[in-house]
Amino acid sequence: EKFDVNNIAREVRNIIVGVASKGIKVTAELPDTPQIVIGNAGKIHQCIMNLCMNAKDAITKLDGAITIRVKKAHNKEGYLWIQVQDSGTGIPPDIIEKIFDPFFSTKKKKEGTGLGLSVVYGIVRAHKGDIFVDSRPGEGATFTIELPFATEQEKTNDKKNILVLDDDPLLRNYCIEILRGSGYDAIDFASVKEAQEWLLKYGNSAWFAVSDVVMPDMNLNEFISAFRAVRDDFKCIWMSGNLNPADQEIIKSYPFLQKPFSPTALLETIKTIKE
Numbered sequence: 650e651k652f653d654v655n656n657i658a659r660e661v662r663n664i665i666v667g668v669a670s671k672g673i674k675v676t677a678e679l680p681d682t683p684q685i686v687i688g689n690a691g692k693i694h695q696c697i698m699n700l701c702m703n704a705k706d707a708i709t710k711l712d713g714a715i716t717i718r719v720k721k722a723h724n725k726e727g728y729l730w731i732q733v734q735d736s737g738t739g740i741p742p743d744i745i746e747k748i749f750d751p752f753f754s755t756k757k758k759k760e761g762t763g764l765g766l767s768v769v770y771g772i773v774r775a776h777k778g779d780i781f782v783d784s785r786p787g788e789g790a791t792f793t794i795e796l797p798f799a800t801e802q803e804k805t806n807d808k809k810n811i812l813v814l815d816d817d818p819l820l821r822n823y824c825i826e827i828l829r830g831s832g833y834d835a836i837d838f839a840s841v842k843e844a845q846e847w848l849l850k851y852g853n854s855a856w857f858a859v860s861d862v863v864m865p866d867m868n869l870n871e872f873i874s875a876f877r878a879v880r881d882d883f884k885c886i887w888m889s890g891n892l893n894p895a896d897q898e899i900i901k902s903y904p905f906l907q908k909p910f911s912p913t914a915l916l917e918t919i920k921t922i923k924e
Contacts (some may be wrong), residue, residue: 686729
């Protein structure tokens with residue numbers, strides 16, 4: 650879903666004000682215009698909250714400051730920064746490289762599990778983003794989450810979404826590994842019905858299929874029509890090891906992969922349909 654990061658930052662700020670000690674000033678520096686990204690708003694809320702709770706714990710004095718900042722990335726066009734800055738004790742150089750590792754923690758057993766930053770890292774990476782930290786002992790810390798704006802995400806999705814349909818799970822896994830390993834977003838299904846239902850709910854950007862499904866009552870044209878009823882820009886690559894006679898003529902209108910095929914053959918065929 651699309652959401653405004655400013656709204657998430659305000660919500661977290663209001664919560665942290667309520668749980669931080671009175672001497673800690675919590676502020677949010679936000680732009681006047683909405684900062685729209687695509688993803689899971691609840692998960693990004695969790696990330697910012699996690700960073701703010703860590704910032705609160707890092708301030709060992711009676712007073713201090715936590716700043717939540719949202720702004721355009723300085724060094725990357727089309728990207729947004731969400732920063733959480735604190736005036737705490739800072740992070741020692743000998744552990745700063747380890748802080749995103751699972752189970753690593755400087756807290757005592759009763760203070761936390763040490764999973765927080767690794768969870769944040771995983772969520773950010775799942776949103777096609779990155780996270781950085783700038784800290785020196787005694788000078789506090791600034792964590793920066795970098796996420797693509799919705800326009801950048803949509804631009805990428807418009808070219809890189811592939812739906813794999815096949816009744817053979819080994820073939821589906823083979824395709825998915827090739828596609829994801831080559832930078833494509835890919836998802837697989839064993840039936841037309843499952844794929845249509847998913848596309849109707851979640852396919853909010855351009856998709857096309859690499860397909861071979863057992864369809865006793867559906868030829869290739871009917872198959873394409875079924876998906877175009879959900880998305881009119883839907884395209885298809887057909888793969889098969891044994892074409893039905895009825896599909897021999899129809900197949901001439903679509904890119905075709907003869908099973909078995911190599912990773913190179915799959916990727917080269919995809920390039921032809923994208924151009």
